Amino acid sequence: MQALIDGSRLMTEALVRAGAEVFIGYPITPANNLYLFSGKRFKTFFAAPDEITTLQWMSGFSAAGKLPVTATSFPGFALMLESINMAYMMELPMVIILVQRLGPATGTATSGAQGDVTLLNGMLSGGYSIPVISTSEANDCWEMAEKALKTAVNLRTPVVLLTSKEEVMTQFSFDLDTLKEIEPVERKYYEGDEEFIPYSRDENGVPAFLSVDNNKHQVRYTASTHNEKGILEGITPGALGNTINIHDKVEKNLDSYLHFELNKEKGSRTLLVSYGITANAVREAAMTLREEGIAVSTLIPKTLLPIPGIYLDIISEYDHVIISEENHTGLYSSLLFGARAPKNIHTINTIGRMIGPEEIIEEVKKHGN
Amino acid sequence: METKFINTKTLPFCKGCTHTTISQNTEKALQKLGKNLLDVILVTDIGCLGIIDKAFDTHTVHGLHGRSVALASGVSAGINNPDKKVIVFIGDGGATIGMQHLLDAAHNGYNMTVVVHNNMLYGMTGGQPSEFTPEGFRTPTLPQGASHKGYDICGLVSEAGASYVSRITGIGDISDQLAEAFSRDGFSLVEVMEICTSYGVKSNPGMKLKSLIQEAGIEIKVYTDSEPKVYQTNEKDTPSLFNPALEIEKEFSHKLEKPLRVFLSGTAGEGVQSAAEMFIRAGMRCGLHGTKKGSYPVTVGVGFSASHLILSPDPILYTGAPRPDVIIVTSEDGLKFAKKLIDNATEETLLLIDDSIEIPVTKARIIAKNFRELVGGRNAVTMAMFEYLHQNSIIPFEALRKQFVSGKIGQNEKLRAQIGEAYGLGE
Numbered sequence: 001m002q003a004l005i006d007g008s009r010l011m012t013e014a015l016v017r018a019g020a021e022v023f024i025g026y027p028i029t030p031a032n033n034l035y036l037f038s039g040k041r042f043k044t045f046f047a048a049p050d051e052i053t054t055l056q057w058m059s060g061f062s063a064a065g066k067l068p069v070t071a072t073s074f075p076g077f078a079l080m081l082e083s084i085n086m087a088y089m090m091e092l093p094m095v096i097i098l099v100q101r102l103g104p105a106t107g108t109a110t111s112g113a114q115g116d117v118t119l120l121n122g123m124l125s126g127g128y129s130i131p132v133i134s135t136s137e138a139n140d141c142w143e144m145a146e147k148a149l150k151t152a153v154n155l156r157t158p159v160v161l162l163t164s165k166e167e168v169m170t171q172f173s174f175d176l177d178t179l180k181e182i183e184p185v186e187r188k189y190y191e192g193d194e195e196f197i198p199y200s201r202d203e204n205g206v207p208a209f210l211s212v213d214n215n216k217h218q219v220r221y222t223a224s225t226h227n228e229k230g231i232l233e234g235i236t237p238g239a240l241g242n243t244i245n246i247h248d249k250v251e252k253n254l255d256s257y258l259h260f261e262l263n264k265e266k267g268s269r270t271l272l273v274s275y276g277i278t279a280n281a282v283r284e285a286a287m288t289l290r291e292e293g294i295a296v297s298t299l300i301p302k303t304l305l306p307i308p309g310i311y312l313d314i315i316s317e318y319d320h321v322i323i324s325e326e327n328h329t330g331l332y333s334s335l336l337f338g339a340r341a342p343k344n345i346h347t348i349n350t351i352g353r354m355i356g357p358e359e360i361i362e363e364v365k366k367h368g369n
Numbered sequence: 370m371e372t373k374f375i376n377t378k379t380l381p382f383c384k385g386c387t388h389t390t391i392s393q394n395t396e397k398a399l400q401k402l403g404k405n406l407l408d409v410i411l412v413t414d415i416g417c418l419g420i421i422d423k424a425f426d427t428h429t430v431h432g433l434h435g436r437s438v439a440l441a442s443g444v445s446a447g448i449n450n451p452d453k454k455v456i457v458f459i460g461d462g463g464a465t466i467g468m469q470h471l472l473d474a475a476h477n478g479y480n481m482t483v484v485v486h487n488n489m490l491y492g493m494t495g496g497q498p499s500e501f502t503p504e505g506f507r508t509p510t511l512p513q514g515a516s517h518k519g520y521d522i523c524g525l526v527s528e529a530g531a532s533y534v535s536r537i538t539g540i541g542d543i544s545d546q547l548a549e550a551f552s553r554d555g556f557s558l559v560e561v562m563e564i565c566t567s568y569g570v571k572s573n574p575g576m577k578l579k580s581l582i583q584e585a586g587i588e589i590k591v592y593t594d595s596e597p598k599v600y601q602t603n604e605k606d607t608p609s610l611f612n613p614a615l616e617i618e619k620e621f622s623h624k625l626e627k628p629l630r631v632f633l634s635g636t637a638g639e640g641v642q643s644a645a646e647m648f649i650r651a652g653m654r655c656g657l658h659g660t661k662k663g664s665y666p667v668t669v670g671v672g673f674s675a676s677h678l679i680l681s682p683d684p685i686l687y688t689g690a691p692r693p694d695v696i697i698v699t700s701e702d703g704l705k706f707a708k709k710l711i712d713n714a715t716e717e718t719l720l721l722i723d724d725s726i727e728i729p730v731t732k733a734r735i736i737a738k739n740f741r742e743l744v745g746g747r748n749a750v751t752m753a754m755f756e757y758l759h760q761n762s763i764i765p766f767e768a769l770r771k772q773f774v775s776g777k778i779g780q781n782e783k784l785r786a787q788i789g790e791a792y793g794l795g796e
Contacts, residue, residue: 003615004650004659013610022447029667043604046446049473053439056432056470060443063430086433109667137686170688171646171661173653176611212410212428213448220422221430231423232431280686287686354689 001176007168008033010141010179011161012041015095018149019185021066024048024057026076029109030165031099034071042069051076055083055096062092063221065211067149067185071097074116075106081123084158086223088124091199091207091246093152093159095145100164100276102352111352112165114276114326120160121305121335128247131155131257132305134162136279138174141167144259144302146182151257153185155249156206162304164277164326166354190217199228199242205249251306259302262314268295270364271318273311275301275332278324278355285360296364307335315345320367324348324355371400374409374425381420387539387563388418388486391547392425395456395484398548409454412441414463416493418486421458435459435466438474438483445479449602451554455481461501462491464522471522475529475556478598482550483558485522488565496568503585507572518585523592526558532597533557536589538578555597562587621768623655628681629763632693632710634703635750637665637674641703643778644750645676651772652680655764660688664706673706680763695757696733697721699740699749704729719761721753736760744787751778755792770794 012034023038024046025031039045044066048054051072058068072080077098087094098120102111120132133148135141145161152159190196190208196217199207210219220230225239233239261279263286274282279300286298299314315321315336321344323333330347337345348355348363374396382388399409409427413419415434422429432440441457448455464471464485471483489506491497496509501519508515523536532555537546539561550557564570564578573581582589631648635641642663649659657680664675677690696711696718698704704711704726711720714733722728724737738756740749751773758769773779774794788794 001611001613001616002619002653003611003617004646004653004661005615009610016607024443037610041607041610043607044602049469052436053442053470053473056436056439057443057446059432060430060440060445061447062443063440064444064447066447082433083436086436090430110665166662166688169663171649172685172688173617173649173657173659176615211448212430212444213450213453214428215407218407218426219428222422223432230429232420280688284686354687356689356691357687 002173003176004171005174006033006171007135007138007141007163008037010138011097011145011168012037014142014145014182015069015149016041017182017184018146019067019153020069020095020149022046022061022068023070024054024061024068025070025072026051026054028073028076030101030112030169031071031073031097033168034097034099038069038071051079052083055080055087058094059083059087059090059092062087062094063090063212067093067153069095069097071099073099073101073109074103077116084130085124087158088128088130088246089223090221091156092221093156095148095152095159095161097161097163099168100162108352110165112277112326112354113351114164114278115331117162117304118331118335120162129250129306130158130160131250131303132160132162133257133259134275134302134304135167136261136275136300136302138172139179140302142179147257147259150185153187154206154256155253156209157250162276166277197228198230199226201245201249204253205245254303254306254308257303258308260308260311261298261300261302263298265290265295265297268297269319270296270367271299271315271321272296272324272360272364273299273301273315273321274324275304278326281355281357281360282324285357285364288357289361289364294364304332312336320344320346322346322348322360322363324360326350326355372404372406374399374406374427376426377424380424382417383566385566386417387488387561388421390539390543391484391486391561392421394542394544394547397544398551401544401548402551404454408452409456410444412437412444412455412457414457414459416460416462416491418458418460435463436470437463438467439470441481442470442474442477442479445481446600446602451480451599454551456551457481457483459483459485461485461487461489461499465500465520468520468525471526471558472529475526475531475558478530478532478555478600480555480599482553484547485558485560486563487560488563488569489519490565490568492565492568496565496572503581503587505585506581509568509572512572523558523560526556527593530598531556531558531593533594534592536560536562536587536592538582538589539563540578553597555599562589617650617653619654619656621655621765623652623657623682623764625657625680625682625763628679628685629695630690630693631678631695631697632675632690632707633678633697633750634673634675634707635698636700636702636746637672638670639674639700639746639750640748640778641674641676641750644754645678647751647772647776647778648754648769649678649680650776651769652764654768654772657682657764658685660685662688673702675703675706693718695719695721697750697753697757698726699723699753700746701726721757723749743791744784748778748781748784751784752788752791755788759792766792
């Protein structure tokens with residue numbers, strides 16, 4: 001069925017079908033369509049008075065066994081940060097859709113950007129990881145939304161679904177019949193008769209879940225450094241070990257939520273890398289170059305954080321790597337390579353406008369292939 | 370045998386601290402009400418009071434400073450079960466930070482009892498004053514004493530819509546007063562007045578709690594005792610967002626061999642986005658792929674409104690359009706916003722512009738027409754789209770006509786007549 005839709009509609013429908021139960025949000029441009037569609041589609045919808053309240057209410061719902069979702073942009077996300085740290089420590093599943101717009105501060109609400117990935121990388125005090133999954137095309141608004149929710153549930157963690165203004169607001173013709181079926185996520189609960197240890201972990205390092213209204217077992221949720229029983233303990237080996245365990249859970253299960261698109265062109269010595277809104281410019285540039293007889297390969301990371309090592313392995317196979325992002329300072333490049341990238345890493349950066357395929361083509365030709 | 374809610378005889382508070390009184394009387398109140406351990410969810414804030422969790426064998430949730438009431442609101446609305454008792458322990462510092470959350474929970478009637486441990490200062494960080502510190506009360510960092518009255522949280526949450534609110538003195542057996550609040554449905558709050566034994570007593574030697582309360586004009590009373598307003602979380606059945614009305618069927622063919630990029634630029638509130646959508650839908654009726662990317666200032670309804678459109682026989686990847694094939698400008702706002710594109714236009718570019726606007730210097734081919742005069746500013750872009758397809762048959766005129774008459778814009782009978790007169794709508 002051909003329809004004129006946008007990414008917000010796809011994401012909302014995908015999240016609900018995957019099992020998301022409650023949307024809590026404070027309206028902000030350019031996440032408004034997500035708020036609008038969620039009000040129509042989620043079976044429970046809460047208009048929060050601000051973004052701190054949003055994350056706190058979400059955490060309460062999550063502790064009560066419901067799966068919450070919100071959508072915001074940087075100014076709102078900044079307010080959420082402490083509460084996201086809390087939800088991370090409590091190991092509460094939820095999805096936070098971050099729609100990037102031009103910053104800093106309030107910036108320009110109606111202009112897109114890719115300016116938040118380093119913030120996401122450092123948003124937890126201590127440098128721990130929350131899975132960050134990104135959309136890069138229409139179909140990702142469907143599939144990555146589903147993956148984000150299922151990752152949140154399966155790993156008992158908040159997950160950020162990273163997107164940007166044009167990805168959720170631009171309308172496009174789309175054949176809805178091409179979408180894969182989405183099955184609701186299967187939630188697992190502690191079923192034992194013995195004492196429930198809230199942060200005792202299974203073989204994957206994931207604690208079993210019980211909601212805070214359980215009639216059989218006591219349940220504790222704690223934001224402060226706590227032991228596996230959820231008791232605030234300060235720097236005891238048990239409590240510090242639990243903090244490390246939360247991090248390990250996200251890192252060690254990376255393969256379960258690793259998503260990327262690699263298009264290797266035979267004989268190519270140049271790799272084009274991008275994510276999010278710039279990914280389609282990369283795809284189009286590669287297509288045009290191939291038509292001209294110039295072979296280039298493409299890597300579109302969708303799981304952005306924690307950074308999968310395989311991206312560096314892939315990158316190391318090429319003589320030239322061009323990383324394109326809609327920000328001024330090359331954020332993802334700096335995450336991959338630090339303050340100084342090797343000389344064969346080239347970047348294309350803009351602010352206030354999308355990067356076009358022709359700019360990427362020009363850069364490829366400048367370095368040869 | 371009475372249910373033991375507290376699992377230790379040694380509570381983690383300073384000797385003589387009223388926090389101990391509150392915890393012990395909370396247990397006693399819950400016993401009086403016959404509550405079971407797992408019927409209670411204790412949500413604690415930050416501060417000395419926040420380390421009580423491990424002493425309680427109820428469900429416990431320990432969050433951030435000032436946010437406990439918001440967290441408890443989520444828990445309460447999430448469990449949506451009046452048989453469960455959500456209790457929040459918060460201090461005067463937490464209540465200061467999270468005032469909005471307290472007002473909001475009272476306003477919505479979330480099912481919970483908030484126990485404000487008001488010792489009139491921040492005890493955990495060295496005795497700084499809070500917004501609850503009464504006039505004249507000294508703290509280690511405010512030796513001259515507070516210069517103004519503290520917040521009246523009881524009055525504030527009463528105004529916001531709480532069902533039951535009382536302020537009590539934290540001396541002796543307060544279990545009946547706590548039980549009264551715990552027994553209520555909806556949002557209830559008890560403010561317990563205390564003096565911090567570490568900082569309050571030392572900074573105000575010889576001061577007694579009761580005389581302080583009297584001198585500061587703090588009222589000990591039941592503020593509100595009204596019919597409970599209880600929040601209930603509703604779950605509604607919702608239809609899929611993929612409703613059949615979204616479907617656009619291919620009915621026509623097209624002559625487009627490569628992508629066509631159109632840039633519409635007009636004034637906010639003059640139907641630019643609607644006309645853009647109409648054009649894309651008309652293209653989709655011909656089996657074309659289409660994208661529509663809007664641009665507008667932050668303030669809705671003021672300044673320019675623009676739309677980048679692409680129609681293409683092939684799937685569209687990049688949705689930007691730095692060099693449109695067609696630029697349509699219907700207002701001064703639109704001209705200003707489109708200036709760069711018009712400056713960069715080539716002989717290949719077509720500029721359709723309202724003739725009320727001064728024609729800019731450009732290499733583009735120009736068609737100037739009185740769209741605004743014919744149909745008004747609100748419909749000038751729609752008219753311009755018809756003009757474009759009238760002169761360029763990339764898709765059948767019939768596709769646009771059909772989309773127009775079946776869509777929102779075409780419901781305007783006057784406009785239908787005007788467009789019909791100009792281009793013929795076959796009606």
